[in-house]
Every structure is written in C-alpha cells, then in structure tokens.
Amino acid sequence: MKRRSFGQGRPVSLFTLGTMRALSSVEHMARVLEAAVDIGINHLETAPAYGPAEQFLGEALRSSSKIPQGNWVITSKLLPGLTFEEGQRQLNSILQRLGVKTLDNLAIHGINLPEHLDWVLQGDGAHLLDWALASGRVTQLGFSSHGSFALIKSALDCKRFSFCSLHLHLLDPQRLPLARWALNHGIGVMAISPADKGGRLQAPSATMRSDCYPVEPLALAYRYLLAQGVSTLTLGAAAPNDLSILKNLAQCDGPLNEQETKALRRLERLRKERLGNEFCKQCRGCLPCPNHVPIPDLLRLRNLAVGHDLVGYSQERYNLIGKAGHWWESVNASACKGCGDCLPRCPHQLDIPQLLADTHARLAAAPRRRLWG
Template identity: 40%
Template sequence: MQYRRFGKTNRQLSVFSLGTMRYLAAASVAADVVQAAIAHGINHLETAQGYGQSEQFLGKALSQGVGVERHHLYITTKITPTPDANTMARRIDRSLQSLGLDYIDGLAIHGVNTAQHLAWITDPEGCMRAVREAIAVGKIQFVGFSTHAPLDIILAAIATNQFDFINLHYYTFFQRNAAAIALAHAQDMGIFIISPADKGGMLYTPSDRLRQICAPFTPLELNYRFLLSDPRITTLSVGPA
C-alpha cells in the first residue's frame, strides 16, 4: 500500500480508503470487510450517520480488535449540515457513541450541495460553531465536507476557508470539478475522490467498446491510474462505498 499526505491534516492516508455505505448485510460481514481492508494496508475508514447501521457496525468491528492500534487508523464520519449549532453538537455526540470512540479523526459535513447549505455553514451560530467547539475539546481532529453540488457551490464552500479536506467526484469521464481540485490543492486541503468505481460511470461493468478504448487496462484500472497519477489527490474510496 502507498500512503500520501492528506493536505493540512498532515496525516498519511492510504491511497485507497474503505467506504462503508453498503456493508450492511450483518455486523459480521462488516467486521470481515474492515479486517480485510486493514490487512491490505488501508488505514482510512469512512462511514456516515446516514448509512443505516454503518457507524454501529464499524464501532463493533473496532471494539473487537482489528490488528492495529487505534492511532494508526484515520476514521471519518459524515453528518449532514444543520441550521443550528445545538443539533450538530447532538449529532456529533451520537456518532461518537455509535462508533464507540472518544474522538473522530475526520468529520465531513455530509452533502454541502445547495445555497442553503452554504448559508448554514457560514452562519456564525450555525453548525460549524458546534464543529469548532468539538475540535476545541478533542472530540474531532479535522473537518471537511463532501459534496455532489454544482461547481459554483463547491468553489464557494472551499473559499470559506473552514475546511481541512474535501470529498468529491472527479474521474476520467467526469472532470467538471477540475477547478475545485485546483482550489482545494491551493488551500492545502486533503482531496478524497469518492465512488470512482460506481458514480464514475459504473466502470466495473463496462461495455465492450469501453474495454477496447481502455486496453490494455480495464476501464476501472485506467481510472484509478488517472486519479493516482495526480499528486494532488490523496485517496480514493473502494469497497462497499
């Protein structure tokens, strides 16, 4: 496994990150997935409050032991933006309880997608106040955001200068977010590319024509090579992301 600096967090993350949105068949399945990822050198595990029992399953897997000490792992969870600080504070505590952790390495505001979300994260009394307070007392180490937004919203969120990292879409066949990659890199943000095997065009089930175009690589291999050839990009989500 290779590792890269995750922007201003200065943490070294594996170039592949385990996404956990779809390992929900059973807690035992989730534990097996987590164990396999760590055995292959993955040290970044990502979940979200909105992923059903994902946080609880990850917490249980970690409590059972995964073969490495906690400080060698980087755990990210995601919480949707809220209009007020109190709601966000409660949700942060809920995630800590679900994960069975006393701190979370990375909290991503989950889905900064609209002008309203921008207003919430820039309001001095909005959700980011609770995030800053959680960082101050050690519940959270770093904060970022994930997004499926139009480019102008993404650029505006980056320009708030509130975030250490970003989770976004960017692939061989989807490069409309190139300006966001450039701006995030200029601000030394960690860059996490989400769902490159799925929302990048379902490259794991390519057409014969696409296979021919990408030969001698598979379309998925070529996409991963494209992304990891860019030193600005830290990590890509893989697995049941």
Template identity: 30%
Template sequence: MLYRRFGKTELNLPVLTLGGMRYTKGWDGPHDVLPDETLENAYDVASYALEVGMNHFETARDYGRSERVYGKIWPRLAAAGETKSELRQRIIFTTKIPPMPSYDHMRQAIEDSLERMDIDTIDNFDIHGINNEEKFERTFQKGGCLKAVQDAMNEGLIQHLGFSTHGPLPLILKIIESDAFESINLHYYYFFQRNWPAVQLAAEKDMGVFIISPNDKGGQLFNPSEQLVQLAQPLSPMNFNDRFCLSHPEIHTLSLGANTREQIDSHLSSIVADIQEDASPGSELKTVQQRMDQQSERLQQSGQLCTVCHDCLPCPENINIPEVLRFRNLWKGYNMQQFVTYRYNMLEAHGDWFPGQFADKCTECGDCLPRCPEKLPIPSFLFEVHNQFYKPKKKSH
C-alpha cells in the first residue's frame, strides 16, 4: 500500500480507503438489527483491507447499518496477541454526520456515532453533505452545529474536522475559504473534472483531499462499455481512473466501497509508487488519457461537446443542463449508456444530493442558448437524453 499525508491533519492515509456503504443488507432496516451475513461480509472485507494496508475505514451516520457494523466487527480484527487498544491505534476511522439543526442535535449525533462504532474518539470527522446554501447556513449557525463539533474536539471526542459535499463549485470554494476545515471529501475523477479548482484551493490550504465514489458515481467503471475497455488498454477503466486521480499529488485517498475481496484486489494494481513518472508525458497513464481525451475532442469538432462550464445556468425550470449534457458526452463519446441510465434516473429523487428536474421539463424558452460558449442546441440535446434514458418508475400498489 502507498500512504499519503492527509494535509494538515498529519494523518498518514492509505491511497485506497475502505468505504463502508455497500455491505450485504447494509441499508436494510431496522438499522440496529445486524444480521450475521452483514457482519460476516463486513468482517471478511475489513480484515482483508487491513491485511493489504487499507487501514482507513470510512462510514457515515446515514449509511444504514454501517457505523454499527463497524462497531461490532473492528474489535475482532486484532492480529494474534494484539490488544484492542493496539488494534485501535492501527485503524483510522472517518465518519460523517449531516449539519444538524441545533447544538444539542449535533452533540447527540456525535455521541451516537461513538457508541455505535464502539470507539472513544473519531479520528476524522466530516460534516456530511454541505450541498447548498441552506446546509452551509445551518453548519455555521452561531452556537449550533459547528460549535458542537468544536466542543467535542476540545474534549478529545473528535481529532480532525473536514466536510463532504455534492454541491456546486462556487459553494465548495466558499466552504474551503471559511478555513473551518482540515480536509474535504468531494467528487473529482476523469469523467468529472469540474471540481479541479476546489482540489487546487484545498491543496493551497494544505487540506486533506478525499475523493468520493470514483468508481460508482465516477462512471460505474466496474461495469464498463466495450469501447471504454478498448480505450483504456492496457489498463482497466477502473485502474485508469484510480491512476488518473492519484497522479495528482493534491489528492490523498480514494473511497472504495468494496464488499468483496476481489473488488479490493482489482484496485491494488492501480497503486503506482512513482506518481511523477505516472504524470509525465509518454507514461502508460498519459497515453491512455490522450486516447480518452481524443473522444472529447472529436465531439467538440463536431459541435457536440458540453464542456460543463455551467454558463448556461440558471434554468427557470431547474434543469441541471451541464449534468444532463455531460451524460450526453459520456453516451456519444464512450458508449456509457448503462451508467447514464443509472445516473439520469436518479434526478428528482435525491434532493440536494443530486439536484435538478428531468430534461423533459424544458419549455424551450431559449434563455440558456446565448450563454452557451459552445453554441449547443441545448433543448434538443436535453430531449434526446431524456428520450433515450428515462425509465418511468413502476408504481407500487
């Protein structure tokens, strides 16, 4: 395993983090009932993760049974002769709690997490999902959520403070500029590079940078299109994306929501010790990246590439134009229909975690058209994506 200094936290994190959100029946309720199969699956994967050096476990209050599962299984991970406290020192836990409405709510939630995870201190704590202005305000409300976290830090219940976000880039930059956090947990990967300025600003401020879901939200790269497989040769699409992310020294660790040993194995070959070499022109990684980039260039030459610049917003119908047209890029450039179907149909169902209406709500008002530097026929592209990928939800009776 390769380890990187997680910014000013001074934690030494493995470049691959074990995400705890996909264990067998991990999301089923009731969450305080932990089936044997969930515990055995988590134990098996976590023990293997430790064996290969992935000693950073990530979870969240809102990941179903996840915190409680870790609380039950981690004490069993001790090596022969190792005490519980020696084992605890080897494991770094990150958990996340959303911005709570008051000091007392936040305090209670922190105490709940400690109890569920059977730990005395949270090594790295994130305010979970500062996705919009409302959550920003709630986080920074005087005497509220952040004060509860700071008091918990003074008492030693939390060691380091960061935040996670699925929000828009200007909001992310504003949160970083607040200087309230030591690390950031955000989306950035080959097929979504818009947040690069946030990664750079975080690095300037010596913050830890943790990448959310590079495989799943990053393109379901564990289930790639044939075209993507060919473009990524001799790497796998997943290894390409891992290495693309890690070729930036500003990025310290990637979350890997594994629920089998094989999934961990499939990422181990992504670890390249010499990132300078990986990032240099002519390297294996750069050769693949050039081939990938050429697909976008082809789209641009034919007047079809959305550069995800966001200049077209706002849309009066609250259509997330850049994201829908990014999906069109992935479809036309890389044949990623499966991923686009999965992701497009998450619109209108996940609130501020994935905002925006379905593209068929476009009224063709034309407001966005003069703002697009690429002169894209936005409404017709939107309808094209909707007609191709929208799957009406089955009504339950």
C-alpha cells in the first residue's frame, strides 16, 4: 500500500486501521492486525475512550510476529480539559498499555467547543502538551474535531498541531476546504469514518448502489477523498474480511479515473433531480437561526434520505441529536417555530420551515410505548 506524508511524523499508509470495533478478544484484535499488515497498512488509530481497544491492541502488538515495514505508526488520544497531573498519568498509561516508549501521534480527542481549544493554548493543557513533547513521550501533536468550521480553522491556525482528524465524506464535503488548507500548510489530514459516518456506505441502499454504478459506493467514497490528497482514511474493521475492499485500492492514490468521474457526476445529478427545487445546497446562508436549529445539517440528512434512499443512516443520525453531548447537534427540526427569519437569506428560495417539518416527519423515531404505566 502506498504511503503519504503525515505532518511532521513518519509517512502513513493510505488507509488507517481504526481499532474501536475489533473488541471481542485480544486474539480477535491480533487477527485483524495481521490482516492489516498483509494488505499494507502501517498506521493504527486508537484511544482510551474506545473501551478495551487500547489494552487489546497493546497485547496483540506484543504477541504478533507480523509487523509492517518500518514498524507501526500509532495514534492515540487524550480528552481535553484534564489537569496537568491527570494528563500525565493518562499519557503514561497509554504508553504502558501499548507497550511503547514514544507515541508517534497524540491527538486531542474532540476539540468540539471553544473552551476545548482554550485548554490547549493555555494553562494545564498547554503545559501538558509541552511536557509530552519535551519528555520524548510524543513525536507530534494533532486533534480531532466534530466542531464548527470556524473552530476547526482556529485550531489549524494556532500552530500547535501538525495533524488533524476530520469528518470528510463523499456525501458531506463541506470540510474539504479546511483539509486542503491544512495539507497546503504541511498539516497531515486523517479522514474519520468516511464509510460509516459518511452514509453507512459499507451497506448502501439499493438506490445508492445503482446511482454509483458501475463503481461501488464505498470504493467511490474512498477514491474521492484520496483524489483530494487526504493523507489517510480510517477503516474501523470488526473482522479481517472488512479489509478486503482495500486490495484494489492499495495503489489508487491518483486523480479520479474516467469511470469514477462519471459515477460521481451521475450521483450528483440524480440527487438534484430527485430533490428538485427542494435541494439544499449547503451554502449556510440561512444561519444563524434564532432558535438554534442547525438548518443545513438537518436538510443534508433530508437530501440523503430523499436523494439516495439513505433512510436508515439519516434516521440514525437524526435521532442521535440531543443524545451525544458536544459530539453532535443538540437541537432537531421540531425546534423550528416557523418565524421565517431564514427565508430572505436563502439564495435558493427554499421553504425552509416546511422542509424542516418534513425532515422531522420523515426521520424522527416514533415514541416507544412504555411497558408499564
């Protein structure tokens, strides 16, 4: 598998093995690791927040006889907001679990709010990151984020990080300008969950499969991001066979070919045709909403449900709203009061209140009937 530069650290394979799914046993993790070596992966992504993943990974690394050329590159994470002493303890525990003296890449796990970035830049967070580098425990620093465009840009601008992990997807490319800026400034970019969070494309709808024909949706999603120059894409394999799709993609890091370009254009054309004058183009001109409704993000889910019959994925994401803290949206379409404040700002004259009502009707889960009372 080809490798790309990744910030100031060692080059990484086009695909990164995410370790949050192979969790049944150490032996299970070891089998997935060996399959990753066979296919050419050299980069592992883990975190203390992934349950037993980090412990399983460390034990599997110690017992496995297979290693990639040049050894593994490992990324782990720390949550923001820790005290200096707690951060020291947690980083030492990461190194101990993984069985390494130096961690290649340490990411701040979820700079999702302004106070998370403040922690990085001053006080305990700043002291902790300085210590991690100066002590030789960490080679380079990065961050992941589910936050706003402006917050991610501020994190990239702060000159603290040499890599980032962002949600970049075929069906949601709004953060690609940030990725391009980062790459142009020597900052490595890892695409987080481009398959599952990108539309559950490992199990696409029949419509989505037909829309991308003759290219498989998952392959098109991966190739789209690689053609943009993204350093590496995560694949959270639950079993060795989950890596089989990479056999045909290990060397495919160039521009989209003619067949892929045609599939991408067909996908975009059919989405627009099905949505017609209800297609939200994600310009974000409707914001801010006085009731804090994240209008473009909700209408994007409607675009996918109507445009490609990705109903299961869209319902899953919609019904997570308000249940994931700062990791996802907190307000759904039912908060729209029909005030019309957004209407004159929409350059495409969408009836936004009506579309939000339709989004809620399509995607909201029916209340479950209680078994008592």
